[in-house]
Amino acid sequence: MKAFVMEAIGETGFTDKDKPEPGPTDAILRPTKGLVCTSDVHTVHGAIGEREALTLGHEIVGVVEEVGTDVDSFEPGDRVAVGAITPDWGSDAAQDDHPSQSNGALGGWKFANVKDGTFAEYVHVNEADANMAHIPDDVSDEEAAYTTDMMSTGFMGAEHADIPIGGTVAVFAQGPVGLMATKGAALQGAGQILAVESVPKRQELAERYGATAIVDFEEHDPVERIHELTDGRGVDAAIEALGSSTTLEQCVAATKPGGTISNVGYHGEGEYVNIPREAWGVGMAEKDIVTGLCPGGRLRLRRLLRLLEEDVVDPTPMTTHEFAFDEIDEAFRLMETKEDGIIKPLIDFD
Amino acid sequence: MKAFVMEAIGETGFTDKDKPEPGPTDAILRPTKGLVCTSDVHTVHGAIGEREALTLGHEIVGVVEEVGTDVDSFEPGDRVAVGAITPDWGSDAAQDDHPSQSNGALGGWKFANVKDGTFAEYVHVNEADANMAHIPDDVSDEEAAYTTDMMSTGFMGAEHADIPIGGTVAVFAQGPVGLMATKGAALQGAGQILAVESVPKRQELAERYGATAIVDFEEHDPVERIHELTDGRGVDAAIEALGSSTTLEQCVAATKPGGTISNVGYHGEGEYVNIPREAWGVGMAEKDIVTGLCPGGRLRLRRLLRLLEEDVVDPTPMTTHEFAFDEIDEAFRLMETKEDGIIKPLIDFD
Amino acid sequence: MKAFVMEAIGETGFTDKDKPEPGPTDAILRPTKGLVCTSDVHTVHGAIGEREALTLGHEIVGVVEEVGTDVDSFEPGDRVAVGAITPDWGSDAAQDDHPSQSNGALGGWKFANVKDGTFAEYVHVNEADANMAHIPDDVSDEEAAYTTDMMSTGFMGAEHADIPIGGTVAVFAQGPVGLMATKGAALQGAGQILAVESVPKRQELAERYGATAIVDFEEHDPVERIHELTDGRGVDAAIEALGSSTTLEQCVAATKPGGTISNVGYHGEGEYVNIPREAWGVGMAEKDIVTGLCPGGRLRLRRLLRLLEEDVVDPTPMTTHEFAFDEIDEAFRLMETKEDGIIKPLIDFD
Amino acid sequence: MKAFVMEAIGETGFTDKDKPEPGPTDAILRPTKGLVCTSDVHTVHGAIGEREALTLGHEIVGVVEEVGTDVDSFEPGDRVAVGAITPDWGSDAAQDDHPSQSNGALGGWKFANVKDGTFAEYVHVNEADANMAHIPDDVSDEEAAYTTDMMSTGFMGAEHADIPIGGTVAVFAQGPVGLMATKGAALQGAGQILAVESVPKRQELAERYGATAIVDFEEHDPVERIHELTDGRGVDAAIEALGSSTTLEQCVAATKPGGTISNVGYHGEGEYVNIPREAWGVGMAEKDIVTGLCPGGRLRLRRLLRLLEEDVVDPTPMTTHEFAFDEIDEAFRLMETKEDGIIKPLIDFD
Incomplete structure (x- = not known):
């Protein structure tokens, strides 16, 4: 499958990777819409150190492609949001009401940090039951993408x-x-x-x-x-x-x-x-x-999605640009230069 | 001065009382607008027991008539709101972050309970610096009257x-x-x-x-x-x-x-x-x-007034009826029967 | 294996059951010490309704017999405490900081409620990494048994x-x-x-x-x-x-x-x-x-065990009686009558 | 009366001052025991800027000499503790649950900062009802002196x-x-x-x-x-x-x-x-x-005094030295050099 990766500090590009497989509690998503974050740009510039062929991105919504044997709440075809932060819910930190710090400082931040991120044809989600939420019918993919990080943070x-x-x-x-x-x-x-x-x-x-x-x-x-x-x-x-x-x-x-x-x-x-x-x-x-670090989790996502469903919040005026997945490098370039009045570029995976 | 009082359980009427005098930290207000509360009606019906010639009312705004020698923040002529609840700020309960319970259960509730209330030509306010707030220029008396109890509670x-x-x-x-x-x-x-x-x-x-x-x-x-x-x-x-x-x-x-x-x-x-x-x-x-019991205090009032000033809240649609002070008995009658779709009757003291 | 069960409302006795098998995240314990709770007696009397051959008990410590394939923190032979309440840590309620209510009111209470309890030769523990804790060397099994419910609650x-x-x-x-x-x-x-x-x-x-x-x-x-x-x-x-x-x-x-x-x-x-x-x-x-309902979880248990390790608390004066597992029906009888000044009976499984 | 003052940065000494007079809500105390604080030494060295003939000290207990006309809870002869911090309880900050910041940053800190401190024959206390507490019979003056700052802070x-x-x-x-x-x-x-x-x-x-x-x-x-x-x-x-x-x-x-x-x-x-x-x-x-800054107030003092009364805390092992009021300059000298293993010097005013 195609993935947009950080090849080394300062270098990005598309590469081909194996489609991920779900463990018993995991899910595989096919992204539909995503957003590029300034922190992705920081990562490319070495803020978290050297990485090799690491898939970038952490803000997406998509469709469930496959679920692990122990996933109860989701099935293939479901339209879902997944948090930018995907905690380990049984960890000490989560039991201490700091799930974003699970298993170490910022430990809930996995995408494009300690595992491949979301800018690929398929994305692996850990503890899917706890880290994803269904998108209500009258909430668009674009709107929902804002719950994963911008609204939550x-x-x-x-x-x-x-x-x-x-x-x-x-x-x-x-x-x-x-x-x-x-x-x-x-x-x-x-x-x-x-x-x-x-x-x-x-x-x-x-x-x-x-x-x-x-x-x-x-x-x-x-x-x-x-x-x-x-x-x-x-x-x-x-x-x-x-x-x-x-x-x-x-x-x-x-x-x-x-x-x-x-x-x-x-x-x-x-x-x-x-x-x-x-x-x-x-x-x-x-x-x-x-x-604080962005809160993740099904409950948080569901509450944020409810604010969209009830029209309490409309995040879409922040979408200043739109790109196909193929053109994502241009979105990264603009997020770096902040030119053209960019606030958030929306990525269309379809 | 003229006061609208509870003469005994079930009986109300106007009477003549002495104009109150301020102690060192007190103020005397001349009400401009007030609101009748269902709890006033409960009081008349004996909810807090027998009372004799007790002036009714606890929701008013007005103009400062006179201040005690130790009052620093207000002077005659100032347009102010006064909380329905006027705590003793040095009390144990206030030090314990429960000012409305100062000196006993519900002890911050003084107006029309343990001292004369607000439906009179002049009203005595204890600890004036701490229990009143200036009304901003672009907030009406009617709007401000809602901060004293309805919005706070x-x-x-x-x-x-x-x-x-x-x-x-x-x-x-x-x-x-x-x-x-x-x-x-x-x-x-x-x-x-x-x-x-x-x-x-x-x-x-x-x-x-x-x-x-x-x-x-x-x-x-x-x-x-x-x-x-x-x-x-x-x-x-x-x-x-x-x-x-x-x-x-x-x-x-x-x-x-x-x-x-x-x-x-x-x-x-x-x-x-x-x-x-x-x-x-x-x-x-x-x-x-x-x-909880309605929070009082200058800081609370000021924050609520700010919401009016910035048009975050408009309480005036709750004003369904308006009466002159002379007609206040009719307002009480309607609050009791709840007839004519009454929600809040505004009393005009001018 | 041998288990002490509620056969029907008002009836208890020993029965033979199959040894439980662990799922991927579970563990099987062999109890060493346990405590009988008044709520066990309530259960026998029908407080939570009819049950059939339900193993009783929820306060034990023991030795790990077997672990599931995804259990990281424990291995056979480890000496551990397990909470009376064993939440589902990915549930909405746990994400909302109320793990004891996971998947419904009192939903973290599984032992001797919705699954077999702990008074048996082997005990099944869900989400073992998150619901058990190692007992420090200088804490006795008896002391540790008090962390599972009495100290936590x-x-x-x-x-x-x-x-x-x-x-x-x-x-x-x-x-x-x-x-x-x-x-x-x-x-x-x-x-x-x-x-x-x-x-x-x-x-x-x-x-x-x-x-x-x-x-x-x-x-x-x-x-x-x-x-x-x-x-x-x-x-x-x-x-x-x-x-x-x-x-x-x-x-x-x-x-x-x-x-x-x-x-x-x-x-x-x-x-x-x-x-x-x-x-x-x-x-x-x-x-x-x-x-509140008794908090469970590895972190809670570890903190309570630390208080024992540092001699901040000594719960053992509450142990007024001691019985072998074979004699547990006598412990139940005393907890019901409260005779002989009983406070807590310790059960010895060895 | 005799007072121990900061004459200028780096200079201390005894001087003669007028005995203070109480306003309506104030009290005048005659100190019996006091403690010297390292922050007194900082003050002398200019930490809060230049001061002229400012009486030093903020940790004392004593006997009520005189009370203002509106003081209800105390009378001459009462044995009392007074907080090092004496907030204005009607201030915005106190209403916001930060009394120590009343009327400006650290505004509750008055003694030896914005008014004369406590190392004098007589001491003026603002809002006496709210800022002092009676010392229980079985608590010594020395013990009680620790509640005013060390225990509270x-x-x-x-x-x-x-x-x-x-x-x-x-x-x-x-x-x-x-x-x-x-x-x-x-x-x-x-x-x-x-x-x-x-x-x-x-x-x-x-x-x-x-x-x-x-x-x-x-x-x-x-x-x-x-x-x-x-x-x-x-x-x-x-x-x-x-x-x-x-x-x-x-x-x-x-x-x-x-x-x-x-x-x-x-x-x-x-x-x-x-x-x-x-x-x-x-x-x-x-x-x-x-x-945070040391919490003051009657309620806080009373709670701390209760811990002394019930022997939950014994602060007196911190008293390493004892001096008569006349010898207080030696206490200051030792607190500055920290020589002779000094922790706290007790000052005896009698």
Whole structure:
């Protein structure tokens, strides 16, 4: 079968691989729609080290091709979403309510990390009963593809932020995860949502997803501006959706004493991420810094799919480009350069 | 000054009282708009026992008339909302994060309970700095009046329900508190909101506030219907917004194992409220029953006012009737009979 | 193999059964020590309905006899504890952090409920990697047997009670679960632990496990006495460890507004469990009623075993009697009559 | 009256001041016993900037000399403890459950920061009803003095660490706050408590307070050693009780994915406190960093006093030295040099 792989650091291309076989609790999917993630691009650039002929991708929906002997909930032909993160549900970490860390830090992240990813004609899914969900009839494949990572991760950013109903929140960066954090903040009842972003198209989407004001960091110092907009109090919570030490520092400084900094950004560079000592109240201002990795699992997916089914969320305005599977290298190229106003490229496998 | 009082159980009328004086931390308000609550009617009927010449009412906004010597945040002429519940913020219970229980069960409930209420020309507010909030310019008095009890109580019902994002919730009864619980569930990111109600006008408002389906208990057994609508699973959470043992039983039965029953109803009758033993999993199904009294306080009010300011919520469709202060007895009469499709009567003090 | 079974309601006896076979993720254990639970006696009396030749028992430790092909963490000869509750870790409920409710109310309770229990020469364990734990060298089989239910359930009662450090708690009934709830309260930092009990031997053990005072309900009304001992405030939390509606009522009445009632008792009788309406603050006193079923899982077992290994807890004073497997019917008889001061009978399988 | 003051950065001495007067809700205390804190020494060295004739100290107990007109719970002659932190209970932050941050970052910290401290013949206490507690008869002044900061702060470190019952925790540094964090971990039910410390006297006290093993950082790399002692898993939680960026880094590295780093150390130096990016799982390993400032308030004090009353905790082994008020400069000198094995010097005001 055909697979789009990282051949080595900095090199990608199509290759031919054997079709995967399911173990007793596994399933094999045939992807129908997928989305390319910035983290795929990071991987190609060596963020997680050298890989050889590793199939890329972790955001897809598809049709069940084959199931293992112990799979109860799915059968061939079912239309399903599979989480970008596919935990081991019996692991210590899952028993401790941290399934995304199963069997080691970030251990639930298997696709295009410790096993082949999803950009291939067939995809192997571990613990299929627990890691996939049926897509409701009136939810499109495109919509459903957003549940696998963007909605799950972005919403988690808002859930971790512990926003009180009517509270104030700043969301730093309005890429697709940041946009879904903005929508997530609205879904947590925030009263004031400040979207920190300088790109007009992203500002526009942020407002669509519930931002009550835009903080353009090219026009204002974002920390000062957030204090102005909150009568000098600082926000109840700040969400870091970029993955930069500077942004995390700004989050700490923009948050009130007793508030929460919720990190969803992937911090790819440097030895340290810095906490600004004074703004952090010398370690005593009760500004907690919390982090998370995309939640996976059937239950999470089903809940996110329900929000699509009931039209509470529409993620499709984030799809700025569309490519056939054959053209996926062009999608990767655009995600790298961020040119042409790209937010998310949709991949069509049919 | 003129005050509308409970003269004895079952009797109300206007009387003349002395204008109240502020202690050092208190304020005196002149009401502009108010709302009549069903619990006012319960009080008149003796729910909290005999009272003599007790001024009724607890939901008002107004203008500051006078402040005590130690009040820092307000001055005469300020337009403010005051919580229906006005806690003692230094009390043990407030230090324990249960301010509404300050100095005894329901001890934060002072208006028309342990001191004169709000339906008078002037109203005394304890700990004014902590119990009042300024109304933003673009929020009307009518809107703001809903923050004092209906929004605070109804939203609390949803907050206590611990609804996961995309989760399922049933809200039993769509009076004004139930309607705000429905809106609160939407503001907590619920994916499926089932409003249990048989009155068409209330069903219509429920849908406006975010109900995804109506369960008409005159057409269906509500517990069975909720199981049908949730693929047999039961809801993640049920909110009791009526105050009936039967309804609480239905909440327990409609909720999945591991779910939450959030009570906001005032249970006014009977020796016991009953938990159905088997549906409760013989005490082991992890169906928690949580309760609350309207949260008060400046911070809560300010957050709720922000939701009005940002047009996240519009409570005014619940105002079905309007009366001058002079006509308030007619408002009480209608709240008792529930005739003429009444939901909330607005009282105009000017 | 030999098994001690419930032949029908009210009838028990030994029978011969086939030795169980492991599926791919299962294990077969050979028990070494076990404990008889009061709930076994309830089962015999029909609490969960008719059963035919169902092997009884759910509290054992033993030696691994055989493992399925996909079991990674265990091999024949390993000395292990297995939880009384053996959840399905991929289920919706487990993903929702309620593993004991996996696949239905109380669904993690499999032994002597929906499959053969543990009082046999060989025992089948589902999802062995996730549901068993190795016993450390310096922990005896007898000690370890207490982790499987008594410590896990009793401690859960205290964990759910949300006791503040230095807070006050009443534990109603000092059977083995109540005694472990008392110890659990001490392990949560309670400052005042009131043990409600009238049997001298149990009072004595309660003090050993950390009770700071005994409330003898034959000498005092327990609710009044608890108020006296807490300067009229009521306790921060009450734990119901009996399974009686009357006791639950007392828990509600003994708890302060804003406190927690944590139920661990199995409520075996009646249509309803009653909440006293006024003591419950008409549904507004923020007295939450929470419930739970014994937590299972490798991680839980390992943590409890660590407390034994470090000598933080010694459960063995609860072992009042000891029987060979052959004599287990006598242990059942004593657990039913509660004669001879029995608390827990240890069963020796060797 | 006589007061021990910071005259300027680096200079201390006795001076004469006017006896303070109480406002309506205040009290004046006459100290009987006090403790000197390392943070007093930091203050003298300029950690919070220049001060002029500021009375030092924040840890005392004493006798009520005088109360304001609105104080209800205390009268002259009462023996009381007063929190090191004396929040404004009506403030936004207190209403938000962060009273120690009332009216600004660390705003509950008033003594020897924004007003005169406690090392004087008379001490002014704001909101006396809410910020003081009666000392039970069988608790000594010396014991009670430890509730005002050391026990409250150290225990908070353990409470914030969210330690599961039977879980593992490392406490970095065993000064008096670290020792109380160790005891706090025991009071939260930890199964393994690793005390990181190199001073023999402190190691010995750590074991007395519940440490199950000592990690001597002069003999081992503490992160490696903690991994060894936890079978390679890392601890469930780490507590930083020193106030050093290096130690915080070690805490992050020593904690498992999905664990908690609880900071109680005062970070007095540098622009940044550093999070080690890789050990932090690139911001996705669910290692949360939480912080706090000593909790104050009557309820907190009463709960801590109860632990003394019931002999659950004995803090007095930490008293290594004793001085008369006249000799307090010698206590400051020793706290600075840490010579003579000093842990806490007790000051006798009588």
